[in-house]
Amino acid sequence: MHTIQIDSSIQPYTIFIGNGIRHQLGTLLEQAYTSILIVTDSNVATLYAEDIVNSIQHETVYVAKIEAGEKSKSIDMFYDLHTTALECGLDRNSLIIALGGGVIGDLAGFVAATFMRGIDFVQIPTTLLAHDSSVGGKVAINHELGKNLIGNFYPPTMVLYDIDTLQTLPQKELRSGYAELIKEAMLADKVFYERLLSVQLNQLTGPLLANFVTEGIQIKAHFVQLDEKETASRKMLNLGHTLAHALEAIVGYGRITHGEAVAIGILFASYVSEQEFQITLPIEPLYNWMVRNNYPVSVTVPSIQEIIEHMKHDKKTINQEVQMILLRDISKPVLYTVSDQKLKRYLHTFLTTNSWMITGDQEVK
Structure with a gap:
């Protein structure tokens, strides 16, 4: 397993890169959370959501599954996820996990940055493209006049990059x-x-x-x-x-x-x-x-x-x-x-x- 340390002025975090390491998430989390919300999409949920839930072994874990695709990076979906977080009873000591590609990372990260003025979130990218978007703390949603125009700089507490998840990608996503x-x-x-x-x-x-x-x-x-x-x-x-x-x-x-x-x-x-x-x-x-x-x-x-x-x-x-x-x-x-x-x-x-x-x-x- 490779590790890369990012010295962010907001909060430093570690990027873990390796095979099968999604199963180690529970042991890599450095603190206890009152509740956890996994945000994923309709494609990734069936492949990896259960692995993450089983790895965490937390008594209060929720999964929010949204439609796959760039159209979900919208103000409406941003609002809906805030509603989900409130309905699930998340508080300021809760964690959001972004499980998916760049759309999920940007959207879930922006929700984490703004929910109760900011709670922890973890990036678990499952696409090759997300090797870029999951690093650096840029989180955002799209406006009809342009991409990523509504957002923030809000780094995750951890990036966990399981290379095995790339094996299920179609050629279009590899490109x-x-x-x-x-x-x-x-x-x-x-x-x-x-x-x-x-x-x-x-x-x-x-x-x-x-x-x-x-x-x-x-x-x-x-x-x-x-x-x-x-x-x-x-x-x-x-x-x-x-x-x-x-x-x-x-x-x-x-x-x-x-x-x-x-x-x-x-x-x-x-x-x-x-x-x-x-x-x-x-x-x-x-x-x-x-x-x-x-x-x-x-x-x-x-x-x-x-x-x-x-x-x-x-x-x-x-x-x-x-x-x-x-x-x-x-x-x-x-x-x-x-x-x-x-x-x-x-x-x-x-x-x-x-x-x-x-x-x-x-x-x-």
């Missing part, structure tokens, strides 16, 4: 989570980036995936500990997300996975980086790897202007100017303002033609 691993590697480690692209998703083994997850979390932890409240360097973790969040809002939450949208966003950020800095990045190997592994590498959108308007709802936007995370090279990210005029031109080329990849055209500045 989604692997995109975040690629993002982390592009931000910090060229060798790790090359290793990720040397493996096809259908060739992933448990031990290899465990190693990749551990490396990805260590990179995420580094940025989180440098800048917990995302005022400076932690913003770099949003590589690919400026366009990704806009695509999710326009295409529809759940119709494209978060990681698939991030993959497209990473390609776009790499393309803009090449144009703005007059450099060459290893985009072609990444693009070809994504095609081989069945990622959507483009989407159809109603209008470029609509995309830009959604990008302006991004949390990095200042004075209605879109700020993107770009790369001067692998492991050299920067926060960079892109004008509406350039953004419109870049998006048109990227979303409506293949010239950005085939010819490597240099846009006129």
